[in-house]
Amino acid sequence: MVMTKTKVFFREDRCKGCELCVSVCPKKIVIMREDRLNEKGYHPAGVIEQDKCISCAFCATICPDTVIRVEK
Amino acid sequence: MVMTKTKVFFREDRCKGCELCVSVCPKKIVIMREDRLNEKGYHPAGVIEQDKCISCAFCATICPDTVIRVEK
Amino acid sequence: MGKKVLMKGNEVIAEAAIRAGCTHYFGYPITPQSDIAHYMAKQLPLVGGTFVQAESEVAAINMLYGASGAGARCMTSSSSPGISLKQEGISYMACAELPAVIVNIVRCGPGLGGILPAQGDYFQAVKGGGHGDYKMVVLAPANLQELYELTVEAFNIADKYRTLVMIMGDGNLGQMMEPVQFKDQEDIYKDEKAWATVGTGMKRKHNTITSIYIEPEVLEAHNNKLQKKYALIAEKEVRVEEFNTENADIIVTAYGTVARIVKNVIKLAKKDNINVGLIRPITLWPFPSEAYVKCAEYAKAFLSVELSAGQMVEDVRLAVNGKKPVYFHGRTGGMIPTEKEIYDKIKEILEKLGG
Amino acid sequence: MGKKVLMKGNEVIAEAAIRAGCTHYFGYPITPQSDIAHYMAKQLPLVGGTFVQAESEVAAINMLYGASGAGARCMTSSSSPGISLKQEGISYMACAELPAVIVNIVRCGPGLGGILPAQGDYFQAVKGGGHGDYKMVVLAPANLQELYELTVEAFNIADKYRTLVMIMGDGNLGQMMEPVQFKDQEDIYKDEKAWATVGTGMKRKHNTITSIYIEPEVLEAHNNKLQKKYALIAEKEVRVEEFNTENADIIVTAYGTVARIVKNVIKLAKKDNINVGLIRPITLWPFPSEAYVKCAEYAKAFLSVELSAGQMVEDVRLAVNGKKPVYFHGRTGGMIPTEKEIYDKIKEILEKLGG
């Protein structure tokens, strides 16, 4: 198994589940985590396949709640 | 002596002596009557040589106080 | 009487106004009374009336001036900061003797404050938030049936005296639902408003609506005329509910939603054999001062309970005129006194007085 | 003390403000106080200050909010209708505890009314023309020397308590000339205003000026804090002139230019061996209620003389609290009572009471 580097960090407690990040990711790797609820009562967003991420920061740029930090 | 027809009528009591009528008469026949004061305390305007009047109504048109009536 | 309907207080006001023949509403949104505008926006056009969302409260009150001066039954509504902005217009309308209804669903101040219930605009409404000597009739309903009936009355009083009438409530009254029964037909005071500006039709001298009186003698005469009218209103239009006041040990004064809490307190006190009376002013102006004269003979004390830091209590003091002690209990900021809290205050007072 | 100068009341206000360290003035013209703006427009730039003619009274009061919040000593002035428009802003400033001075050179209302002297904005100033529970200190000078000194004081009181201070006069006071002697140096209350928004300089947490308190508990606590401050002001800052009150048969209450007329009346009455006293509130709020307690023991009656239909008389009644009868004499519309007229009223009262 290859270790994938984490490039996109989500502060899940801040996420409001608006799905804007999902809508802009060119790699379609941002998804809503239907499996969990944060304390605000939302399903937070997250990235599953970090290795596909190109660090374009589109997700972070459109996130109204500054949930996302992107590294390269 | 020739009878001259009166063409321009001034309601002297309404005149405020602003001299605008004087300034626009093409025939230069409107003058301020320095000889009398109306009840407002102004020297009223008037026309001395009615026969020269061409009934252009410039004087009446510019008079802010609707002092002047013009006939032809 | 129609059948009972369950409605929000704000919607009751709007519906009642339409039933009272209000054809024109001008307003600017503000919580917690915007439902009035929403209802009007939806319903007024259906009955041939007109809803205008003004660009501000200042514009709204001046549109009201125009519409009232043009002869329409009309209304505006707002909440505290918005009502403050209307003060110049209110003074103008009072001076020009223009009839109209103004609703203030009071929120907690000062400043932007909060949006919860309060009664901190009492002084503004009854003493005069605007400049100069004028009065408005100020109605303070405590339940939605009364809210409905007083709203209709408000339009009648306005037209009858050519005066402004304010309906004062709070967010609880505006937001709550309670059954209301509408009448099949309203009693409408009719007046042909010969003074209104509707076009001369070349049939009469032109009418003028104005509040300017440059000559002091003329302005004083006009003020005297206004004061005479206010005296007449004060004589004719006082509305008050006296509840359990006979032989009460202590008389509580409270209006609007607070009075409802006090009624619960009266029940509580009864159980302990304490006799608490309630004077509930329904007209805040004219204030029901008369009601205090008789009570001041036997009651040991008076207590004004308000959602304020102490406003109506001054009118209670003026009415009691030193005959008995007058106490105050108030909450602000949207806090509402509980029954227990008020009852404790009553017990404390009676104890102090050796009750 | 400098030498005597002969100045218009309005100019005295402006000059005094500048001497008190007022650096920013925001206003909108309105008769009879526009000279204040003219003076400020001319003089402020010469001392490094700023004069801004606002687009309206609403804008002016909100500029004042900004400037005060930014730490400046600042002022606005207007007359009745303009002051009505400022009510929302006044309530905001009171809530946000912003110190500033507001001048109201009252004209006769209601509505556009006239421009002659009146005292019909008393209620608005002292009870609260804006929404919610707040108070302003209201100063009512009667001559130009006092006008000067109180204007300086106004800025000090404002800063000391983080409160609004209103100077209330009328057209007579604003338009008249009288000798004034300015001090060489003013006593200025200094405060570093650590709460002001002047930029954090990255050295502290950011400051916020606000009047919003959404949580009822928090807003109530803030209101309690405000009320405590007002209680302190009421304790410390009452100003009153008692003139000939000892053993007076009747005590007249009058403020501002009316008090000057009453002083003439007192002279008149002395000749007839009638002892008339004057309580002249210099602070309309806090009202000098204490002064009445002692007088109520020996005076037969009280009389409030106002250029209104009866406003301050309510505070007189509250102060006298039923101990002696309280009468009222008022003129409106710019009419000023003559000495004879007031004296006649006094004689009528004393006669009625068997004096």
Place this chain on the structure above:
Amino acid sequence: MAVVFDRPHALVDVSMHYCPGCTHGIVHRLVAEVIDELNIEGTTIGVSPVGCAYNNYLYFNCDMQQAAHGRAPAVATGVKRVHPDKVVFTYQGDGDLAAIGTAEIVHAAARGEKITTVFINNAIYGMTSGQMAPTTLVGQVTTTSPYGRKPEIQGYPIRVCEMLSTLTGAAFVERVSVHDIKNIRNAKKAIKKAFQVQQKGYGFSIVEVLSTCPTNWGINPVDAMKWVQDKMIPYYPLGNFKGADLEV
């Protein structure tokens, strides 16, 4: 004996209170002439401002309301919404309309309120003794710009017609002047058209009239007319900004 010029019926036969040579008087007469010509005296309701024209409800023979300072468009809106079949106009100064009443005029225009505004731009507050107006020219000395209006401090004069023309609801917008005979005649045409645009229901109409205030400008009435021509017109170009093409 033909009458070439006489007082219009819609102008009440009393002496007006304006200062000698003040062009407020000319504009009053033009409005009254238009009311006469359109035969609408009986169906017109006017709204007076606060400004020197504060009591012009005494001068027009139609029904009138006096509005609070700056609020004439709101008052007119109230009137018009009650009587959509009547002709409603406001008469306002530049302090009234372009300072305190900015929101009201912009929104009456944006709403396409079917009213007509006669806007007197005399670059000053006449009534209150010569303070700076939003239309006061750069450099102009007034009682509140004693060192002359300085753009760095007091900004630039507002061109009301240009500003309101950006609003779709404004159907007719024109700037005229009354400083000479030709312009007085043009002014009347514009006012007439503005009323007609209202009658046709196209929307909001306004005529800005460059006007004089000899008293507060501190010059005589004749020179004041010249000042309009020399100083005002260069900054406030005359002409139609909108609606010239509307059929009436």
Place this chain on the structure above:
Amino acid sequence: MAVVFDRPHALVDVSMHYCPGCTHGIVHRLVAEVIDELNIEGTTIGVSPVGCAYNNYLYFNCDMQQAAHGRAPAVATGVKRVHPDKVVFTYQGDGDLAAIGTAEIVHAAARGEKITTVFINNAIYGMTSGQMAPTTLVGQVTTTSPYGRKPEIQGYPIRVCEMLSTLTGAAFVERVSVHDIKNIRNAKKAIKKAFQVQQKGYGFSIVEVLSTCPTNWGINPVDAMKWVQDKMIPYYPLGNFKGADLEV
């Protein structure tokens, strides 16, 4: 490990109260990024509106004042005149700026007040539950235009940039949108330039940001972005109206 994107320092590290997907949040971050980039956090004073952003004084790390509804430009004027050397901005909604606050914004612009306004046009009153704004589109259903905005009754939406561009005192006027990445980046550039224009003392600067209100529009955040593109931009064209050429 290079950080490509992180929270700006000028944005307080708390959760904001806006609805899910509301673009108020994006604009807040952009403003904070600009404050960071210009290194002016310590010398900036912001003014909060009344509207959904009423308590954004909690979100910016610079000194802040909260203004009465519509009066932020007046408050900012007061601040700026006391501290001409500081950077002063207002953040206002379309009800706040284009309805009740019309006079204040027009005059701040006319005065050439050296402040910057960030203007959120979301075509609705968000805070008070979805009433018609002056910028509500024709046909748009709101709680106070339940039958859709009808021009005959409610008039036409105001184009604020176009209107303010007519004022000489307005130095920089631009309309942007934040409905996609490219536009978000443009928006930031415009906001930055607006602040710089202020710093250079050119006059008043304003950036109008087309923004969403999923809650009161009654659609989800992603569709809301599309609605901006499809409905708003055609009526509110993006671009610079003034000041693009200013050197900063």
Place this chain on the structure above:
Amino acid sequence: MEQKIIIAGFGGQGILSAGRFLAYAGMLEDKNVSWLPSYGPEMRGGTANCCIIISDEQVGSPIVNDPTALIAMNTPSLDKFEKIVRPGGVIIVDSSLVGRQVNREDVVTYAIPATELASEAGNATFANIFLLGKLIAHTNIIKPESFELSLKHGLREKYHHLIPEEMKVLRRGMEY
């Protein structure tokens, strides 16, 4: 008889409408009723609650400080209101969403996984109805038939087809 009820939870859970249907049903039975929502500038996504009073006597204040019954649909609501329920009263919680037990011992408690059960019954958004069922069963405050009438009156025509389903959920709640 007088019942003072608080229903509380997240916005979007149908808190306010549940209360309204209840009050309306009470009115249909000729009882005195009142309904009072909490309102605030930040209702969206935040908490929502309402007070309902159904009484044989005139309703005094519509504010409920001492509820006889509480329905709590999230943890903050239980935290906030648990302590003010009258001894002998009832607390009904949606245990699908409330993460803890009720601590009071002097009240009747029902912990019902209403969201789960309602979604099993076909529609998770009917959790509120499920809980109301329990409330009705416990207090007898209104008849289920009145509730059905209330739904008919309160729901827009296009949702009327859901009423049978909702009544089914209500009865399941009653029987739970």
Place this chain on the structure above:
Amino acid sequence: MEQKIIIAGFGGQGILSAGRFLAYAGMLEDKNVSWLPSYGPEMRGGTANCCIIISDEQVGSPIVNDPTALIAMNTPSLDKFEKIVRPGGVIIVDSSLVGRQVNREDVVTYAIPATELASEAGNATFANIFLLGKLIAHTNIIKPESFELSLKHGLREKYHHLIPEEMKVLRRGMEY
């Protein structure tokens, strides 16, 4: 001694400034003084008047309802104020402009064609000064030297060359 003076006439006749010079002169003599103009929205072209009090005691109200002296420079002013002058007081009218006689018999009256005389003396606008001269002579309220100082203080530098002329007119008024 206390003098309560009303000066009244048309706007533009120097009514207000005449009063101001008088009051200032009083102040220079360490008397108590007040000056109060009438003000109105229609002062232009209309009437203007002011009240001046010069007194050894503190000035009470600056409003003068019972003048000891009246200077009337047009007929409406005489009409308005004639009746309130105190018996024994003085009325001075500019008979160039006032079309009638003073009717009071219980006051001292001077009818002076001041406008004519002043214009003879070189400047019709000094009529006000001429009349003031008479007032000063009759009442001794201030010394002419104080008036000269007052002019110096009150007039802008560029008008100072007129002062000798004005003082000449004043003295002619005093001697008339």
